[in-house]
Amino acid sequence: MKRFILTIIGISMINLLCFSQYNNAGFIFSGGINYSKYLGKGEGGNYFVPKSPGVQLEATINTGNGIEWIWWGFSYYGSDNYVGEDKVSVKFLIPYYTELLVYQKTKKNPLFFIVGYDYTMMKFPGLSKSDSHHNISFGGGWNLKLSDKIFLQFKLKPYLIIDNSIGQGFGINSLLNLHLDL
Numbered sequence: 484m485k486r487f488i489l490t491i492i493g494i495s496m497i498n499l500l501c502f503s504q505y506n507n508a509g510f511i512f513s514g515g516i517n518y519s520k521y522l523g524k525g526e527g528g529n530y531f532v533p534k535s536p537g538v539q540l541e542a543t544i545n546t547g548n549g550i551e552w553i554w555w556g557f558s559y560y561g562s563d564n565y566v567g568e569d570k571v572s573v574k575f576l577i578p579y580y581t582e583l584l585v586y587q588k589t590k591k592n593p594l595f596f597i598v599g600y601d602y603t604m605m606k607f608p609g610l611s612k613s614d615s616h617h618n619i620s621f622g623g624g625w626n627l628k629l630s631d632k633i634f635l636q637f638k639l640k641p642y643l644i645i646d647n648s649i650g651q652g653f654g655i656n657s658l659l660n661l662h663l664d665l
Contacts, residue, residue: 507664508547513636514540515660519560519575525650529566531573536560539577539658549588553599556580564607564649574606576613586626596623601642616647618654626662634662 516536524530537560545551558577563570582599599620604613624638638658644651 507631508545510665511543511545511551511662512541512665513543513660513662514538515636515658517558517560517656517658519558519654519656520562521644521651521654523651523653525647525652527566527649529564529649529651531562531564531651534561534563534572537575539660541660543584543662545664547588549586551584551586551595553580553582553584556582556601558601571607576604576606577601578604580618580620582620592625592627594623594625597621597638597640599640605647614648617645618642619645620656624658632664634664636660636662 515538517539518533518536520533521531537558539556539558541553541557542555543551543553556577556579558575558580560575562573562575564573580599580601582597584595584597586595587593597620601618601620602615603618604615606613620640620642622638622640624636627635627637629635636659638656638660640656640658642654642656644654
């Protein structure tokens with residue numbers, strides 16, 4: 484019961500701080516943290532455990548009519564890969580991702596839906612080349628307007644892994660961005 488009351492108070496405080504609409508047309512720059520994880524096991528029973536949150540940057544164009552296009556995104560994070568008792572540190576670099584975001588332009592703090600594409604490079608120690616693969620992402624999130632030009636954005640992006648060398652097929656990415664309307 485105590486958790487429920489604290490949750491209601493927290494949501495009420497957020498709603499008092501967040502006002503107006505999220506439909507400013509123009510260019511947006513975002514940066515924040517992410518937590519990404521491959522779900523399930525791949526070839527040989529390998530699985531991944533994230534080490535710490537990663538970082539990402541995004542450049543976005545907002546039409547002001549309920550559609551945003553994240554035309555460039557960059558992300559970096561680390562994870563540990565386990566196969567049996569063996570552990571290997573792996574670095575993930577996503578030098579390019581793009582997303583189409585559709586939001587509720589008439590809402591105060593709108594929910595949104597996304598679909599996108601990620602080009603991912605997975606670097607194992609001692610290997611000269613990265614294992615490159617492609618992800619198709621989908622999901623949604625919530626925008627909270629803190630001021631006329633600053634938004635807090637929560638995203639949840641499950642993704643399908645099109646191809647990689649260790650047999651992983653599905654993952655999830657959680658993001659928290661500070662969205663700056665330029």
